[in-house]
Amino acid sequence: MSAAPLSDSDKHSTALLSYPGFVKRSLVVMTEGSYAFLTWMTVLTAIALVGLNAWANQVATGMAVTGMSDQVSWGLYIANFTFCVGLAAGGVMMVIPAYLYKDKEMHQVVIIGETVAIAAIVMCLMFVMADLGRPDRFWHLMPGLGKFNWPISMLTWDVLVLNGYLLLNLHVVGYLLYTRYLGKTPNPLWYIPFVFISIFWAISIHTVTAFLYCGLGGRPFWNTALLAPRFLASAFVSGPAFIIIVMRVLRLIYHYDAPAGPARTLIQIMRVAMVANLVMSVSELFTVFYTGGTHGATGQYMYFGLHGHDGLVIWTWSSLLLNLTGTVLLFLPAALQRGTVRIVACLLCIAGIWIEKGMGLIIPGFIPSTLHQLVEYSPSTTEWKISLGVLAFGLMVLTLLLKVIAKVFLGKMTVADQS
Amino acid sequence: MANSNSAQNTPASPELPVVNPTRRKAVKAGFATLGLAAFAAAISPLRSAAKQTSAQAFFQNHYRELSAEDKRKVIARLEAETKEKYGAEVHIADDRPIPGTKFVYAINLSVCNGNGNCVKACHEENNHDRATHQSYIRVLEMDKGSMELGNGDSEYQGVVPKDGKFYLPVQCQQCDEPPCVDVCPVKATWKEEDGIVVIDYNWCIGCRYCEAACPYHARRFNWKQPEIPAEEVNPDQSYLSNRIRPAGVVEKCTYCLHRTRRGKLPACLEACPTGARVFGNILDPESNIRWILENKRVYVLKEELGTKPAFFYYFD
Structure with missing residues (x-):
């Protein structure tokens, strides 16, 4: 595309005029592909539609179709929401090495982390919608239109930081993708400032999400200053773990020979973050069990059961086992190489942290209740359907974005070959 | 790689490696229609829910932003809804705090x-x-x-x-x-x-x-x-x-x-x-x-x- 030198105004007009073509060709790329791709998308579409149908039923008949109650008033949706915020924040662990430490190899693949963040935030927003009793009143939550209780309500902060993070990443990914399509060198002024803002913003999304819970004095299990640091530490495990798996899939499908350095850096970050996470877990367990009293009731209920109620015991120990095994695998030298050990370690850590954020954090915050009632919770079929539907939709977003990105970054789709 | 999705639809001309773009479009349109139909079916429970909500209810402003006239209308609507849904004749007042009371x-x-x-x-x-x-x-x-x-x-x-x-x-x-x-x-x-x-x-x-x-x-x-x-x-x-x-x-x-x-x-x-x-x-x-x-x-x-x-x- 850079055959002839262009004047500034020509450059601008090219950039603008080529955009409809870019969008059109992206749509073509998104709807065509191998049988494997089409099957994958069909399966995801089917799951997403089942989830959509379950949500429509939930809206029509009421939230009584969930397993939640007045005692345990948040469940699988808010648990998944919290986990997805972590996934989104985890992408920053590619951005920091790439931009702050000028890691050239990381720079080549950093767009994957930013794309994962986009898909994760989309899922976050959908999980919040799924949890609302009156989604038809969603507009009450829009700044300007409704009544926005900012800055007092932490939920309004979360609305701002999550949407802001989505916009930041959409801008950076969109800009880099489109300039690459045009065959131009990205203008640092147009994206570097946003990248640096996004570093702080990524920390803020998970911190604010932790503040949602830890600011509540009536919930001793959440009301700990360790919550935000723990959120961050676990996000810096689950996010990179998910990204490593995505990179592996991309390598298998597109034979994209990415450098080995970035994944190795991510594994090293995960090692540190996971140990920090486990240290903080042990520290919390110590306070709960050594101090005892009713403030320790939740810990007792989670690990050993309380007064004959033990619905979370299996989840709690599974999470612990998954996290510990994942950590051991992470520290094996084999985890630094491409291979099964690394992928298994990532999968175990993702599963362990997913449980930790849901059945290990959101649900036990409500058990026992503030009046010390022991009411247990298990997600209903509707909640599973909707959650899987959101996950399927998130994976669709991720697949389609990555498909276009792979085409463009592998040089198979440029403005030069536009017919 | 773009031709594989419609390959199944071209048994008559197996010797042609390039798929007819018109046919490809037709297949895509077919899938899109199918997808839209499935989407419409999936959200159909919302239609019955939407019937329950009137435009006035949807756009109703916050209580503290309502004028006396707005409140009268809202309350009349709520009373009518109660009559319709519960079969009960009710009176909904708008009781305000008494000054000097805590x-x-x-x-x-x-x-x-x-x-x-x-x-x-x-x-x-x-x-x-x-x-x-x-x-x-x-x-x-x-x-x-x-x-x-x-x-x-x-x-x-x-x-x-x-x-x-x-x-x-x-x-x-x-x-x-x-x-x-x-x-x-x-x-x-x-x-x-x-x-x-x-x-x-x-x-x-x-x-x-x-x-x-x-x-x-x-x-x-x-x-x-x-x-x-x-x-x-x-x-x-x-x-x-x-x-x-x-x-x-x-x-x-x-x-x-x-x-x-x-x-x-x-x-x-x-x-x-x-x-x-x-x-x-x-x-x-x-x-x-x-x-x-x-x-x-x-x-x-x-x-x-x-x-x-x-x-x-x-x-x-």
Whole structure:
């Protein structure tokens, strides 16, 4: 595309005029592909539609179709929401090495982390919608239109930081993708400032999400200053773990020979973050069990059961086992190489942290209740359907974005070959 | 790689490696139509739900932004809806705080015997869902010699009072520093001048953050549309109080503002056979409640949380 030198105004007009073509060709790329791709998308579409149908039923008949109650008033949706915020924040662990430490190899693949963040935030927003009793009143939550209780309500902060993070990443990914399509060198002024803002913003999304819970004095299990640091530490495990798996899939499908350095850096970050996470877990367990009293009731209920109620015991120990095994695998030298050990370690850590954020954090915050009632919770079929539907939709977003990105970054789709 | 999706549709011309673009478009259009049809089928339950909501209901503004005229229209619509859905003729008022009033509640725990009449009265007065026996009051059966809520039992059965037990009714404490109001993202709940924390049931989005924030488990969520037989509906209603709540919103005790703002006593107090409950205006120096607060050793629940309840307990 850079055959002839262009004047500034020509450059601008090219950039603008080529955009409809870019969008059109992206749509073509998104709807065509191998049988494997089409099957994958069909399966995801089917799951997403089942989830959509379950949500429509939930809206029509009421939230009584969930397993939640007045005692345990948040469940699988808010648990998944919290986990997805972590996934989104985890992408920053590619951005920091790439931009702050000028890691050239990381720079080549950093767009994957930013794309994962986009898909994760989309899922976050959908999980919040799924949890609302009156989604038809969603507009009450829009700044300007409704009544926005900012800055007092932490939920309004979360609305701002999550949407802001989505916009930041959409801008950076969109800009880099489109300039690459045009065959131009990205203008640092147009994206570097946003990248640096996004570093702080990524920390803020998970911190604010932790503040949602830890600011509540009536919930001793959440009301700990360790919550935000723990959120961050676990996000810096689950996010990179998910990204490593995505990179592996991309390598298998597109034979994209990415450098080995970035994944190795991510594994090293995960090692540190996971140990920090486990240290903080042990520290919390110590306070709960050594101090005892009713403030320790939740810990007792989670690990050993309380007064004959033990619905979370299996989840709690599974999470612990998954996290510990994942950590051991992470520290094996084999985890630094491409291979099964690394992928298994990532999968175990993702599963362990997913449980930790849901059945290990959101649900036990409500058990026992503030009046010390022991009411247990298990997600209903509707909640599973909707959650899987959101996950399927998130994976669709991720697949389609990555498909276009792979085409463009592998040089198979440029403005030069536009017919 | 782009031709594989329509390869199955070209058996007649297997020798042609390049797929007819028109045919490819047709296949895509077919899949798109199928997808749209499946999408429409998936969201079909929403259509019935949408029929229940009118445009006026959808665009209704926040209670505090409504003019007198707006309120009249809203209330007329709500009364008509109640008639249509429940078959009950009701009157919904818009009771406002009485200037110079700050309502406070106190319970004498030496006298309360756990009979549960207050729970039942609340259930009926406030038009709660019948099947779930919902009520704004929960009574804990406590061990004498312990103030630890963890030892309380809210599901106690049998003849009361039992030996070695005392009874602790808990409802909204109408806190002066209410965490539930702070956390609401859309200002659907607020504290009124007479101290009562209210909810605009037509503004609440049902996120249940307030339910998580309340240390007294005073808030309830309408997991489905409440069901009440027409003859059991209490027709004497107020917009911010006991009108039948919509599905998907949070509800709470309002110290029966549809009664107390008209000079009557809360339903739970009137139903109490023991005289354990005392209610009144703390700003009135001659009131019973003022005498109790000045002369009894009263305490509040979970004082350490700094919520400053307007609900007191004492022993004789």
